[in-house]
Amino acid sequence: MKLGFIGFGNMAQAIAKGLIDNDVIKEEHLYFSTRSEESRLTTEKEWHINGLASNQAVVDHSDVVLLAVKPHQVEQVLSELTFPSGLLLLSVVAGYSSRQLNQYVPADQCIRTMPNLNAQVNASMTALVENKQVTDGDWEKAKTIFRAVGEVMIVPEEQLGIFIALAGSSPALVFLFIDTLARAAVKYGMPKDKATAIAAQAVLGSGKTVKEASDSPWNLIDHVSSPGGITVEAVLSLLESDFSSSLITAFNNMIEKNEEMTRKNAE
Structure with missing residues (x-):
């Protein structure tokens, strides 16, 4: 070829x-x-x-x-x-x-x-x-x-806008997540480069786990969350702070922006 x-x-x-x-x-x-x-x-x-x-x-x-x-x-x-x-x-x-x-x-x-x-x-x-x-x-x-x-x-082409938000633009959101975790670790005294490497590997491994597991991501959260432990404390904190709602809002904004750009290019 x-x-x-x-x-x-x-x-x-x-x-x-x-x-x-x-x-x-x-x-x-x-x-x-x-x-x-x-x-x-x-x-x-x-x-x-x-x-x-x-x-x-x-x-x-x-x-x-x-x-x-x-x-x-x-x-x-x-x-x-x-x-x-x-x-x-x-x-x-x-x-x-x-x-x-x-x-x-x-x-x-x-x-x-x-x-x-x-x-x-x-x-x-x-x-x-x-x-x-x-x-x-x-x-x-x-x-x-x-x-x-x-x-x-x-x-199908009618779902490409969804794909772009889900796969094309979402790496920026993941980068923000990694950087935020690393900055939180810096607050407690860990060097930024080390904290970033740890957070990045955690995200990489978590993605691999989701792809290879038979369980849903939500069930995997339960596997990591021991009763009365620190992980469930963090999960509940994010749920109370509208973490999921914020992600959905960001996704909606990406869809709308893609539709706007597509209309503009078609003119």
Whole structure:
């Protein structure tokens, strides 16, 4: 498989790194483009992948193209390209719908996707938007690419906003939780770096436990909460302080903001 990147920012770089590190696609089969020869040579030297002088050259050299530009750049970029039959386009552009993409790329050659920041450490949960017109072979290509940076979930497009709030934006909430726990430990005399490492590992392990356990998260809380112990004291304190309500409010705000951005991009 030959993969070309149109846009080579943080997300594209995370995906390229995952593909290379996991030996999914070799460097010589990865392509990108820049208008500046200087930046092209710099990126080639750093990444050992093929730099080309135009986006069309990337399309012409690739079996799969990953579109990773800013939303306001999509129309200009796609309108200048000719996509040959058989090429697959994977879009990681937020707020740009499949319907909009299909104005430039046939529906049977395009899959909208949504990875998250954790792709940088091969721990993304990536959404692949349902598309019954895409062949099984192209679905496997998409899954192979994004499994190199984590896990994959196929979702209907009408649920993508929920997915973005749940998987795309929620890492920021988890980072806030980790930092708050660490700061609380600092209050009692523990160095911040040590406290952050402990809190981060606790969150990492807790997520793994939830994924592998047959119990629900609520039942797992009961397993940790000994009668009359310190854990149940903390759980009750959070429940009394509307911790759950605050999270739901934050989630609602993320959904509303995504809908607002989607409407704006559709105008």
